[in-house]
Amino acid sequence: MARRVSAIILGAGKSKRMRLTKSKIILDLGGRPLIFYTLDVLKRLGIKDISLVVGYKKEEVKKVVREEFPDIRFVHQRIYNGTAKAVEIALPFTKEEDVLVLYGDTPLIEAKTLRSFINFYFKKNSPCALISGRLPFDNDLGRILRNSTGEVIKIIEKQQLTHPVDEVNSGIYCFKKSHLGKGLKKIKMNRKKREFFLTDIVEIFSHQNLRVSPYFLEDWRQIIGVNTQSNLALAYKLLNEKLLERIMHKGVRIIDPYTTFLSYDTKIGRDSIIYPFTYIEKNVIIGNNCSIGPFVHLRQNTYIKDGSSIGNFIEITRSQVGPKMRAKHFSYIGDATIKEGVNIGAGFVTANYDGKHKYKTFIEDYAFIGSHSVIVAPCKIGKNALTGGGAVVTKNVENNMVVVGVPAKPLRKREK
Known part of the structure; x- marks a missing residue:
């Protein structure tokens, strides 16, 4: 002015x-x-x-x-x-x-x-x-x-x-x-x-x-002024409509705007699709050609890289995942770095908190995490490694290694 x-x-x-x-x-x-x-x-x-x-x-x-x-x-x-x-x-x-x-x-x-x-x-x-x-x-x-x-x-x-x-x-x-x-x-x-x-x-x-x-x-x-709790809810509804309109204009597909909730700084790449009942907190970035939801909660400081698929009933926080990572069914991923092409089975959990401190999990390229696996952080899963169904992993896993059991132990090498 x-x-x-x-x-x-x-x-x-x-x-x-x-x-x-x-x-x-x-x-x-x-x-x-x-x-x-x-x-x-x-x-x-x-x-x-x-x-x-x-x-x-x-x-x-x-x-x-x-x-x-x-x-x-x-x-x-x-x-x-x-x-x-x-x-x-x-x-x-x-x-x-x-x-x-x-x-x-x-x-x-x-x-x-x-x-x-x-x-x-x-x-x-x-x-x-x-x-x-x-x-x-x-x-x-x-x-x-x-x-x-x-x-x-x-x-x-x-x-x-x-x-x-x-x-x-x-x-x-x-x-x-x-x-x-x-x-x-x-x-x-x-x-x-x-x-x-x-x-x-x-x-x-x-x-x-x-x-x-x-x-x-x-x-x-x-x-609209915020003088009551109802006013606050209305203000967020109207803000969310503007945010959704903005990202749809940039080439993002929103299946149901009425059940998709964004934050002021949400960034979503072109050709990505967001399914109903997805809630995205602040400081979340979703790359190009990703699929998110339904029923997904992406919490603060999460980066979903290009081509990744995050399916039903999954919560991710303070993590970087992908590109081309797949997690299709109910899982919790916290304080993790998950590299390219990793497959996450149903029921996977990163146990990142011991009651006092939070620890990090690293999963390298093309690892395969079996259903109901639990990784107790701090822990690293090597390239092309595999955890068997229900495994509780408490130690680092070498590249190409298959681990099974509670606690998980090496079973054999996996073909590259």
Whole structure:
């Protein structure tokens, strides 16, 4: 953007409706903290002056955010007395004359939308602009009231309506800093809730003949706020739909999008096929021409290389497998490196945890792991080696060796 703005993100609340013991803005959404989506969008827009207002569980929030966004400014709201006061304490720290205000619990807003909104605000040159929209279901967002000429004059709660109004306030605003500062001082405490609400500034501006410019957003999904557990589930559903659409556009076949669950950074290669009830956590890469599922759980730090097939009821975590590895039936693979052309029989388990530490398993090219084999890590299975059905392998296996029994012992050499 050619013109610069400061950003204030509101994230101090207790999230009472979610009944949490942690701040909702660091809840996991598709493999990353919810607040990261908003921060990432602002960074992509080139907004450098960002203040995050924190309060409830502030040290936990700061620790999480600093891991990926070390330059964020934190402003502490010591008393939870409303959104207007949150903005008021952050405003003196802002460096620019134009200020973007948004909530930390609106993770699906897109960079192109915010860019367009900010450009709209500068074009209108009004003291305030806001994003409004319409949701296709009942909701508790504040309603936008307009006068007979279509000008925005007030934001009120749904319960205060005297006639049906379906245009809602997104909670995303742009302000002239000088007008915002003066308006905040005029906001009075809501007697019922004993809080100062930023939404009241719209009526204050209206009374002063200061224009509030509405930017109507057709895509309601982008303004979903996370205030309840149901909202969080909906936000992930909508995010997942976007992620699925993105990878299908790149040549991945999804048999059933309704039962396939991705993370924000999931990478899947072309010509791969994902069967129903597949759940993929963050930092998972699937290569080209792979077959995954049904009923597969791919956990963090897993890399499935080209041409591999992962079948029914399999969990893989912190492992690299393939290329052309086959595991067709119920197995657990953890902390393993499995090389090219390995065949994994049904019921295979890497016993990678001894109660204190986790250990690694290495399976070399073209090894054949028999059904119900257990490999007790740390352990290495050599090239072209074979474990018999039900074997419990506790020692390294040489190349081309067949091992059987409990514990597994060498039986004979296998033909190359």
